[in-house]
Amino acid sequence: xxxxxxxxxxxxxxxxxxxxxxxxxxxxxxxxxxxxxxxxxxxxxxxxxxxxxxxxxxxxxxxxxxxxxxxxxxxxxxxxxxxxxxxxxxxxxxxxxxxxxxxxxxxxxxxxxxxxxxxxxxxxxxxxxxxxxxxxxxxxxxxxxxxxxxxxxxxxxxxxxxxxxxxxxxxxxxxxxxxxxxxxxxxxxxxxxxxxxxxxxxxxxxxxxxxxxxxxxxxxxxxxxxxxxxxxxxxxxxxxxxxxxxxxxxxxxxxxxxxxxxxxxxxxxxxxxxxxxxxxxxxxxxxxxxxxxxxxxxxxxxxxxxxxxxxxxxxxxxxxxxxxxxxxxxxxxxxxxxxxxxxxxxxxxxxxxxxxxxxxxxxxxxxxxxxxxxxxxxxxxxxxxxxxxxxxxxxxxxxxxxxxxxxxxxxxxxxxxxxxxxxxxxxxxxxxxxxxxxxxxxxxxxxxxxxxxxxxxxxxxxxxxxxxxxxxxxxxxxxxxxxxxxxxxxxxxxxxxxxxxxxxxxxxxxxxx
Numbered sequence: 016x017x018x019x020x021x022x023x024x025x026x027x028x029x030x031x032x033x034x035x036x037x038x039x040x041x042x043x044x045x046x047x048x049x050x051x052x053x054x055x056x057x058x059x060x061x062x063x064x065x066x067x068x069x070x071x072x073x074x075x076x077x078x079x080x081x082x083x084x085x086x087x088x089x090x091x092x093x094x095x096x097x098x099x100x101x102x103x104x105x106x107x108x109x110x111x112x113x114x115x116x117x118x119x120x121x122x123x124x125x126x127x128x129x130x131x132x133x134x135x136x137x138x139x140x141x142x143x144x145x146x147x148x149x150x151x152x153x154x155x156x157x158x159x160x161x162x163x164x165x166x167x168x169x170x171x172x173x174x175x176x177x178x179x180x181x182x183x184x185x186x187x188x189x190x191x192x193x194x195x196x197x198x199x200x201x202x203x204x205x206x207x208x209x210x211x212x213x214x215x216x217x218x219x220x221x222x223x224x225x226x227x228x229x230x231x232x233x234x235x236x237x238x239x240x241x242x243x244x245x246x247x248x249x250x251x252x253x254x255x256x257x258x259x260x261x262x263x264x265x266x267x268x269x270x271x272x273x274x275x276x277x278x279x280x281x282x283x284x285x286x287x288x289x290x291x292x293x294x295x296x297x298x299x300x301x302x303x304x305x306x307x308x309x310x311x312x313x314x315x316x317x318x319x320x321x322x323x324x325x326x327x328x329x330x331x332x333x334x335x336x337x338x339x340x341x342x343x344x345x346x347x348x349x350x351x352x353x354x355x356x357x358x359x360x361x362x363x364x365x366x367x368x369x370x371x372x373x374x375x376x377x378x379x380x381x382x383x384x385x386x387x388x389x390x391x392x393x394x395x396x397x398x399x400x401x402x403x404x405x406x407x408x409x410x411x412x413x414x415x416x417x418x419x420x421x422x423x424x425x426x427x428x429x430x431x432x433x434x435x436x437x438x439x440x441x442x443x444x445x446x447x448x449x450x451x452x453x454x455x456x457x458x459x460x461x462x463x464x465x466x467x468x469x470x471x472x473x474x475x476x477x478x479x480x481x482x483x484x485x486x487x488x489x490x491x492x493x494x495x496x497x498x499x500x501x502x503x504x505x506x507x508x509x510x511x512x513x514x515x516x517x518x519x520x521x522x523x524x525x526x527x528x
Contacts, residue, residue: 213255
């Protein structure tokens with residue numbers, strides 16, 4: 016029985032280190048509950064938070080003037096919004112951090128709930144809906160069913176205990192991957208070399224502080240883009256940005272969790288240099304907003320690995336930021352002449368005129384599939400084999416959003432293809448249900464592993480999962496928004512870098528504080 020004066024972190028360490036307690040739980044122990052003070056605070060915040068997300072905001076949107084009709088699509092969209100709001104509130108108020116699940120529900124609430132509901136009420140969509148109204152009803156119903164399948168997968172994952180291999184002298188970290196010190200230094204060298212090549216290829220650092228439009232034009236004129244294929248530019252840009260971000264995250268975790276690292280001048284100097292490098296290649300001026308959101312969230316969750324307050328603040332303020340800030344954050348995407356003026360008579364008008372086309376594009380994808388049939392894995396195989404040039408694979412599938420936009424006759428085909436549509440195009444309703452259930456299962460298991468990795472009794476400052484999970488959490492917005500073919504490149508580069516630096520042979524000296 017621990018003393019009442021024992022700190023929470025010491026209780027965590029003793030709980031994880033206790034093999035008897037682990038055996039009684041059937042595997043790896045769960046992180047201990049938060050103190051009673053937070054439980055009381057959670058109860059105090061639960062009522063206004065749930066009422067705000069589930070009742071107040073949908074009611075305010077429903078009261079907006081517009082030409083929308085209250086048909087089946089309206090009521091299904093309202094149910095989806097309230098359901099996602101309730102699940103998001105659960106994630107925020109949970110005594111245990113569910114990082115990936117929380118980000119998933121934040122995206123669903125905003126992009127598949129609030130924004131489409133505002134579009135239905137006002138009667139306006141970011142892109143035209145070319146099919147019948149019934150396709151929109153089907154789209155909303157499938158998203159709702161997919162969310163239920165995601166919850167089912169997460170529930171199944173929570174019923175299975177986490178198990179790990181028996182610790183051995185060769186694996187003192189209990190089988191958890193850690194960054195090999197020498198390979199991590201090589202990753203830093205790769206980051207500076209690849210980013211330097213990327214910067215020089217585009218004409219110097221000044222280009223990265225002009226506009227995203229100029230970046231795209233420079234890439235097109237640099238010679239790395241071949242006709243009909245973007246594989247070359249994707250690799251140059253991916254290796255110019257991802258290793259730099261990963262190296263920064265690993266050094267940030269070392270400084271945040273290791274007293275020895277903070278007392279080592281070389282570690283601090285490398286971290287400062289990596290910050291400067293990322294300010295060039297990953298700044299918000301010349302990069303897509305979703306990518307900068309990935310960088311920001313990954314850095315915050317890595318810098319504050321065990322802060323429940325930061326986790327809850329990010330999820331809670333993310334809703335406000337998505338509704339108010341995000342639609343206007345494209346100020347630097349175009350130069351002064353091409354930049355679109357921001358005109359809004361209502362705070363909800365940006366939700367129906369700019370970025371949130373996910374639900375209507377799902378409806379258009381259903382209409383497109385009705386004319387040609389399902390592809391039975393072809394679209395997903397194109398995303399998995401994104402690195403194969405079209406010169407080698409002449410029949411390589413295009414982005415789902417691009418294909419649907421071309422079928423619609425649109426000139427601008429940079430359209431979203433949310434994850435639900437990718438499963439629908441290949442496998443229909445069974446693909447949506449099975450795919451989201453599998454994702455829910457994997458995400459819930461990863462959240463539980465991550466909660467253990469960020470405790471003091473975890474594998475230490477070099478934990479790979481403690482860095483990978485925040486990166487994936489930020490990148491979840493890109494994966495869910497789609498298309499997958501565009502999102503696969505940077506994700507694969509990150510996975511390759513993590514694989515190259517990972518080891519299961521954690522040195523005992525790395526665990527010293």
